[in-house]
Amino acid sequence: MKIFKKVADIKTEIKKIQASAKTVGLVPTMGFLHEGHMSLVRESVKNNDVTVVSIFVNPTQFGPTEDLAAYPRDFENDCALLRKNGADIVFNPEPSEMYGEGFCTKVELSGITEVLCGITRPVHFAGVATVVTKLFNIIDPHRAYFGSKDYQQLQVIKRMVKDLNMDVEVVGMPIVREADGLALSSRNVYLGADERVSALALSGSFKVVEDLLQKGVKDTETIKKEIADFILSHPHTKIDYIETVNPETLVSVGSADADFVVALAVYVGKARLIDNRYFEVHHA
Secondary structure (H helix, E strand, C coil), rough: CCEEECCHHHHHHHHHHHHHHCCCEEEEEECCCCCHHHHHHHHHHHHHCEEEEEEEEHHHHHHCCCCCCCCCCCHHHHHHHHCCCCEEEEECCCHHHCCCCCCCCCCCCCCCCCCHHHHCCCCCCHHHHHHHHHHHHCCCCCCCCCEECCHHHHHHHHHHHHHHCCCCCCEEECCCCCCCCCCCHHHHHHHHHHHHHHHHHHHHHHHHHHHHHCCCCEEEHHHHHHHHHHEEEEEEEEEEEEECCCCCCCCEEEEECCCCCEEEEEEEEEEEEEEEEECCCCCC
């Protein structure tokens, strides 16, 4: 497994790979890797000749009060996991390499980035879109792999690729969960023992939605209130948002008459956790 720190060096390597007509898969990450990331890596290894994993804690997607400095990092362990799971190349640049002196360009979407996480994290998705655009330009992958836990991010990237005619296939992969239902996240490391139990309120709330739908409840305000009551019945929880949205546009829906996504962001202790579930609405 090769490790590159410089843009020029990895671009040279990619040109050699392309010259031999090999396909390239990219898994963009911020490191502190877990089984969720590895599911993306294995899918890329299965479907491409070469798999590149970027490890870059991107400063432009963190707001001034967010956890950039404290964001967990373990590059040695990341590389051990990547070797074990078949990655070929790691791209691990410094911020100064990705954002050189005088950098003043950003990629920004409207609408789809102004809901859900975009309300309380207004700079986040411009940072994501900009760094992913840069990674696509540097690596020039045939396919790029993203987890569905960051559902809004996945839809933002798909929209950006479509709007800008980028020649890359965006592959969304299912959420990977612990045995008890907690979605895997690098931020789970922030959870104390009691908070870890309370964090199950996020995935547990989807059973609340199932039960309401089975009873014929379609009003999403009622659904959201029941979710909130369930989550807040667990200690250490503070709700950022609970939304029921169109799966593609992320526009809020008032009635569960068609397929929808329940998207959650909840503080459990100091950890801000997100989760979501796609609900299919079956008509008799």
